[in-house]
Amino acid sequence: MAIGNSDLPSFPMARRCPHHPPPEYAELRAQGAAVRVSFLGTPVWAITRHAEARDVLTDSRVSTDPASPGHPFGALAATADRMAGQLTDMDPPDHSAHRRMLISEFGVRRIREMEPDIERLVDGLLDGMAASGAADLVEAYGLPVASAVMCQLLGVPERDHAFFHDRACAMLGGVFSSRDADVARMEILAYLDDLVRSHEPGQNGIIDRLVTIRRDTGEPTHEAIVGMCFMLLLAGHHTTATMIPLGVYTLLDHPDQLAQLRAKPALWPAAVDELLRFHSIVDWMSFDRVATADIDVSGERIHAGEGIFVLGAAANRDERAFTRPDDFDIHRRSRHHLAFGVGIHQCLGQSLARAELEISYRRLFDRFPTIRVDAPADGLVFKYDAAMFGLQELPVTW
Ligand code: HEM
Incomplete structure (x- = not known):
């Protein structure tokens, strides 16, 4: 049956608890693997279960391109300027060609090479925090780690790191007004434009790799880089x-499991994957799709031109794929989670992300064995209805 406009559940739904996705997700999942919901007044399909989420994300008859007719973000895409090189909005063959140019920078070997530098920069931040005896881990740790690794990955020169960090946080952090975020976005774009234009091949980082490919083959264009x-x-x-x-908060909230990690560091990789599954911070908004032909999902027919959101956070709590899915358990085998997606758009940076997270958690807990949250249980502010779930601040002391 094609989507009709009746009394569909209103979507999106907000989280209400730091440990779980929106409670409505369990109801939708019980209702079916493909359920119709109303997204800002327009009917779309929500994919709620793990197996079917995998099927949809790996189906070549499903497009991620917002310009494809019926895409849930189509109206927005029509009014926005289209920027070149956005893998997340591309279908094959363009997607495959662009992804191929980047893939060697994200392989396991390349990430192993980056790890000593990541350890050094994490230790530097911990040194800076040590003297004060207290810190907000969002501002003093999460954001600077992410900025510094991004600078290293792209090849942003040392002298520009502070500018890059400041502008990236203003653009993405959500604590500034959207006008500040817009200004920061334009400044970062202008900066990257300059950096690519003035780049001399022969250095480290992705910009160097892309500029070298262009010198040798004529592609990609400056705009695409x-x-x-x-x-x-x-x-x-x-x-x-x-x-x-968020991971630090969750581990402090499960002291028995944190103690096991301290006693047996080999448990860290599985713990990182369990944190990713448990929180599923990248949910429906990044899994925006549209069917380009009729497809059947668990007995429901999704017609060509009908919009789809895969609910990553619902699929990662599907009891068909994970035993006691609502429990946080570092001992479970959770690597088949969908926190990084699956299929041709599966997170290109997943090995880097795993390395960054493990190093950041491990080194923090080693350095500050007595670390604890420095706020009452109900004093933490969570971003329940933001595009990406997370903490506004995490005050800690040690
Ligand atoms: C906790 C950290 C991260 C999470 C949870 C995450 C999650 C995801 C998810 C769910 C997707 C798939 C979206 C889709 O199917 O449309 C994705 C795609 C992507 N991610 Fe990540 N990501 C993380 C870190 C990173 C990092 C560190 C990088 C690189 C610096 C990165 C680069 C990418 C790219 C380039 C894509 C698009 C791939 C494509 O469309 O072919 N991610 N990420």
Whole structure:
């Protein structure tokens, strides 16, 4: 049956608790794997279960391009300027061509090479925090770690790191007015434009790689290089910056499991994946799709031109895929979670993100064995209805 406009549940739904996705997700998941909801007055499909979420995200008859007819963000896309190089909004073959240019910068070997630098910069931040005896881990740790790694990844010169950090936080942090965020966005774009234009090949980082590819093959265009760098910043900065304090908070909230991690550091990789599954900070908004042909999902027919949101946070709590899904358990095997998506758009930066998170958590807890939250239980502010769930601040002391 095609989507009709009846009394559909209103979407999106807000989180109300630091430990769980919106409570309505469990009801939608019980109702079916593909459920119709009303997104700002327009009917769209919500995919609620793990197996079907995988099916939809790997189906070549599903597009992520906002310009595809019926895409849930189509109206917005029609009014916005389209920036070149946005992998997240591209279908094959353009998507494959652009992703191929970046892939070697994100391989496991490349990330292993980056790890000593990440450790150094994390230790530097911890040194800075040590003297004061207290800190807000959002401002003093999550955001600067994410900015510094992004500078290293792109190849932003040392002298510009402070500017880059300041502007990235103003653009993505959500604590500034949207006018400040717009100004910061324009400043970052102008900065990247200059940096790419003046770049001399032979240095480190993604800009160097892309400029070298262009010198050798004529592609990608200058605009596409700037667009790809900007897209990486959008995809990789705030995600990691958000997960760092959120993970610390969750581990402090589960002291028995934190004690096991301290006793047996080999448990860290599984713990990082469990944190990613448990919080699923990247939810429906990044899993925006549209069917380009009729597809069947668990007995429901999704017609060509009908919009889809995959509810990553619902799929990651699906009891068909995870035992006791609402429990936080570092011992579970959770690597098949969908916190990084799946299919051709699966997170390109996932190895880097895992490395950043593990290093940030491990080194913080090693350095400050007595660290604790410095606020009453009901004194923390969570961003329940933001595009990305997270903490506004995480005051800690040690
Ligand atoms: C906690 C950290 C992170 C999370 C939870 C996360 C999550 C995701 C998810 C769910 C997607 C898939 C969206 C879709 O299917 O449309 C994605 C895509 C992507 N991510 Fe990440 N991400 C993280 C960190 C990073 C980092 C550090 C980078 C790089 C610096 C990065 C770069 C990308 C890129 C380039 C894509 C688009 C891939 C494509 O469309 O082909 N991400 N991410």
